[in-house]
Amino acid sequence: MIYLDNAATSFPKAPGVAEAVGECLEHGAGGPGRSFGAFGAGPARLIFETRERLATLLGWADPTDIVLTSGATYSLNLALYGLLCPGDHVVTTALEHNAVARPLTHLRDRGIEFTRVPCPEGLSPEQEAFRAALRPNTRLIAMVHASNVSGALLPLAEVASLAREAGVPLLVDASQTLGALPVNAARDRPHLLAFTGHKGLLGPAGTGGLFMDPQIDLQPLCRGGTGSRSFSDEQPRDRPDYFESGTPNVPGLAGLGAAVRFVAKRGVEVIRGHERALIERLLTELAGLPGVTVYGPRRAEERAGLIALNVGELDPAEVGLRLERDYGIITRCGFHCAPWAHESLGTLERGAVRLSVSPFTTESETEQAVRALAEIAARAG
Numbered sequence: 001m002i003y004l005d006n007a008a009t010s011f012p013k014a015p016g017v018a019e020a021v022g023e024c025l026e027h028g029a030g031g032p033g034r035s036f037g038a039f040g041a042g043p044a045r046l047i048f049e050t051r052e053r054l055a056t057l058l059g060w061a062d063p064t065d066i067v068l069t070s071g072a073t074y075s076l077n078l079a080l081y082g083l084l085c086p087g088d089h090v091v092t093t094a095l096e097h098n099a100v101a102r103p104l105t106h107l108r109d110r111g112i113e114f115t116r117v118p119c120p121e122g123l124s125p126e127q128e129a130f131r132a133a134l135r136p137n138t139r140l141i142a143m144v145h146a147s148n149v150s151g152a153l154l155p156l157a158e159v160a161s162l163a164r165e166a167g168v169p170l171l172v173d174a175s176q177t178l179g180a181l182p183v184n185a186a187r188d189r190p191h192l193l194a195f196t197g198h199k200g201l202l203g204p205a206g207t208g209g210l211f212m213d214p215q216i217d218l219q220p221l222c223r224g225g226t227g228s229r230s231f232s233d234e235q236p237r238d239r240p241d242y243f244e245s246g247t248p249n250v251p252g253l254a255g256l257g258a259a260v261r262f263v264a265k266r267g268v269e270v271i272r273g274h275e276r277a278l279i280e281r282l283l284t285e286l287a288g289l290p291g292v293t294v295y296g297p298r299r300a301e302e303r304a305g306l307i308a309l310n311v312g313e314l315d316p317a318e319v320g321l322r323l324e325r326d327y328g329i330i331t332r333c334g335f336h337c338a339p340w341a342h343e344s345l346g347t348l349e350r351g352a353v354r355l356s357v358s359p360f361t362t363e364s365e366t367e368q369a370v371r372a373l374a375e376i377a378a379r380a381g
């Protein structure tokens, strides 16, 4: 099998992840602070280490500014529902995943408006387009760091600086970038940054988090037991407990800790270099295939590690099926939970086929994918 669906979920996971999850299950893991001895202290230590490693990866000194969640979807919902009030306006982009698009569409019924900065052909907008969309009542800029459809990288540092200048918080969806591209919260200073554990971080599904600037005031999305201040029926205000009610996913977070350790050891710059070289080669070779349409930026440095394409007039589902059945190549076809992005690309009618790489993808695997696509395109033509 050649796995080119890492933008959906990475496979394989980092070395050490399965062992960390297994060890946690075999040796018991109650909720942190909820019992004594190894059952209480072990999970608390594991979770603390994971939080600390994530903070270090983000270049941020205080691990308590990282809220651990079930994934980017929860993190984005926490940020949007925790911050926005009726009468607020949000600037967002036409490349957002449904994890942002659906909450914003739902929040419209509560009197919260949004403006989508256009992204024709799936390309990144300039900083000035964000500035032009600001209104006096803009309460948030919500921007994906890299589109999971066109692959376009958006200008995080520039938009963060605009947000600070305008006094409007910036929420970044780094689902496709953390672990795969350098993201430094101390340097770029986004106010909120949502990430997932199961893509570029190479960890288990059902893990992720939200980086939160300490100056940002958010309402929690859910309240309950935190294992702290248990004598009180009021939600403790201490961070991150304020946002982390209920027994955490200790095995998943232990796995995420092992994954982040691997990513940090290999080095995000090295991972980025590897993936960029694969994408550059793919872009060059796919451009030479008659009948294949590649969407998004032309240059690898303007992209994350993924490419969406179509073959002639073929249904993308048919292409995905042939790749898997005839060549053992796993891709993702359809709409990638991102109808706005497909609308920007002009592919809302039929979707696209997406190829996405990881630190473990080899050049021989991407070569085989190109050859397979060439044969499918030749037969279709």
Ligand SMILES: Cc1ncc(COP(=O)(O)O)c(C=O)c1O
Residues within 6 Å of the ligand: 007, 008, 070, 071, 072, 073, 074, 097, 099, 144, 146, 147, 148, 173, 175, 176, 195, 196, 197, 207, 208, 337
């Ligand atoms: C850009 C983007 N945002 C959000 C998500 C949702 O992430 P999660 O699976 O962690 O909820 C994804 C993953 O599909 C994504 O690609």
